[in-house]
Amino acid sequence: MTYATAIEAQLTALADPTRRAILDRLRDGPLPVCDLAAGLPVSRPAVSQHLRVLSDAGLLLVTPLGNRRLYAIAPGGVQELRAYLDRLWDDALAAFASAARQAAQQQMPRE
Amino acid sequence: MTYATAIEAQLTALADPTRRAILDRLRDGPLPVCDLAAGLPVSRPAVSQHLRVLSDAGLLLVTPLGNRRLYAIAPGGVQELRAYLDRLWDDALAAFASAARQAAQQQMPRE
């Protein structure tokens, strides 16, 4: 329901295969719910619920258009997630390099 | 259990707050399970299970060291995930630009 961070909401949203399928179908542009559900193996209400989760995570934009609602991937939605992964990546590399340096020193204490 | 793609396994692994806490504690370098569990609000077996999930997702490296097992963030583990997000990001931007262009054309068909 409510998540501690935006990162958590986005990761949880992306972890579901149906929701990733929805995003995949939106890669080419906005779609209404009926078109979205037509290409998915689940019912339309299920798609609505997934769209809710994706919207709450900031990954989708909704634009009401007459009778329908167009859903589109939010540009910038995954920015925070990318930044999180980049930091994790950097720290992991630094820690790995540090551990390797330390291991090398223990193997040959002096040059 | 078994996931369709490595992306799915990594996203599922990262979606859990306890597992992200484990990764956070490994940012500075490798740790054995007992040290890892000492700073977390869950039992040690729970930590072991989370470590299994993270390892299966390719996010951790294990190096047996005598009696203990050192866990470390796998350098390169999040590479696929970063690539996935980058593609999603690029496609979303392209679709957004395309939609904006189309909307502008409909608003003012000729210059």
Place this chain on the structure above:
DNA sequence: GCTTACGGTAAGTCATGACTTACGCAACTG
């Protein structure tokens, strides 16, 4: 006005997964 498409919400079912305690096994330590 009435009817039909579109889509969100309610309520209920069922599977999954996060956690616990209890146990088993390997490796240091006296």
Place this chain on the structure above:
DNA sequence: CAGTTGCGTAAGTCATGACTTACCGTAAGC
């Protein structure tokens, strides 16, 4: 060779979330 430490696994409980059908608004078309 005991006893202890470190850690994985088994078994069971409980909450969550993904899905279904049924229902209710709202906008378009006759």
